[in-house]
Amino acid sequence: MPLVSEFYGIRIYLYWDDHSPPHFHADYGEARILVEIENASVMKGVFPFAQLKLVLAWCELHRAELLADWEAAASHGDITRIDPLR
Numbered sequence: 001m002p003l004v005s006e007f008y009g010i011r012i013y014l015y016w017d018d019h020s021p022p023h024f025h026a027d028y029g030e031a032r033i034l035v036e037i038e039n040a041s042v043m044k045g046v047f048p049f050a051q052l053k054l055v056l057a058w059c060e061l062h063r064a065e066l067l068a069d070w071e072a073a074a075s076h077g078d079i080t081r082i083d084p085l086r
Contacts, residue, residue, distance in 0.1 A: 001024070004069060007058070007084030010051055014073045022070040026055050035059055036067045058085050 003026065005012040013025040022037045026047070031046035033055070040059040047055065060065065062082050069079045 001058055002073070002079045003081075004066075004079060005058070005062075005082045005084050007086075008051070008054060010053060010055060010083070011054070013057075014069055016018050016076055018073065022067060024059075024066060024070075037070060054085055061085075 001013045001015050010028045028051045033034045033047050034043040040056045065082045
């Protein structure tokens with residue numbers, strides 16, 4: 001499970017050959033969520049509100065990069081790190 005980005009204590013991961021729809025995994029402490037990339041919406045899990053807003057904003061800003069990494073993960077290709085929020 002490659003680490004795609006990390007910011008403000010939040011870690012973003014993609015899994016190799018994961019199920020559709022395209023999504024990523026995020027964790028913050030013990031909290032975990034799955035976020036659908038296309039809609040920047042939570043598919044599963046719960047996050048503190050402030051960190052959730054950061055993750056969804058980051059998703060909106062990096063949607064094209066996330067989708068490219070999703071395709072790479074599906075074919076076991078190289079996943080590129082994505083810039084964190086600053």
